[in-house]
Amino acid sequence: MTSYAGRGRTALLLAGVLGSVHAAFSLYWGVGGEWLVETLGRRLVEAFAGWEWLLVPIGLVKLVAAWLPLGAARAGWPLRPLSRGVCWLGAAVLLLWGGLNTVVGNLVLAGVIVPDGGYDRPGMVGHAFLWDPLFLAWGLALAVGLAQSRASRARVAASAG
Template sequence: MRVGAGEGAPTRHGEPAGALLAALLGVELAAGVVHGLFSLYWGAGGSWLLPTIGRQMLEAFGEDRWLLVPVGLVKVGCAAAPVLLARHGLLARGPWRAICWLGATVLVVWGGLGATSALLVLGGVVRTAEGYDREGMIGHAYLWDPLFLLWGLSLAASLVLVRRRRA
């Protein structure tokens, strides 16, 4: 992955910051695309790993699972945007940077809280009178929410790296 000339040069300490940025953006892209592709797959009628999103989510979409198609497209687009912005030297400044920070914050909070709460339920620390959807909790504890967290953390680290290199 090639990054923009202003964002791909080595730092003053000689670290290959361009390679690190490319790796971070690669992780960010992969996490977001995996999330998005599963939404597209489920929206098109696929069922592999579908129970891992939880009964409540399945019931919310019901017969309208096709609505996951635009959700998946948005996820893939949002995952690709920082890579394209970095490639054109726009990740380090302006409204794009603020939008990316907002996205990273939402992903980290959503993923972190979701994974933590699912782990607490699975561990018996948090109990509900009506029980819980075990497959859904496992999916949120070990797959979907950690993937959101990884996506957000890698985007945030990319933004920090770009800012430090620009300064």
């Protein structure tokens, strides 16, 4: 019998840690922290001015999303098609969002893409080299963990009986 520990646990644990880093910064900024806030970009900071508290529930959602897959794997994937489907959807969103924004940010910094009106360099550097690659790594770890933890119906049935 294969437990969750042997099938994707390390990757799901890594996904939890990476998601927790993202969540921790959202929570930190939500309660008034300012370290690395310039890496978000002037436009985003201005859009949240006076509404920073909204980052607290966003951070809490990220925290739940970070650890839910490992918890579900430990519990044997309750409601298996639904729980794994939601996790795969999350992995896809993280991979697409993080991957696309990492590539675009790096193309802007390299001068391949030139935005009308210029761009905020500290914000672009933050997204190209920190926040979006972190989303990408989180999504990749989650996808690897999900792929490794996949069990055939026969194996699931055998372990239940």
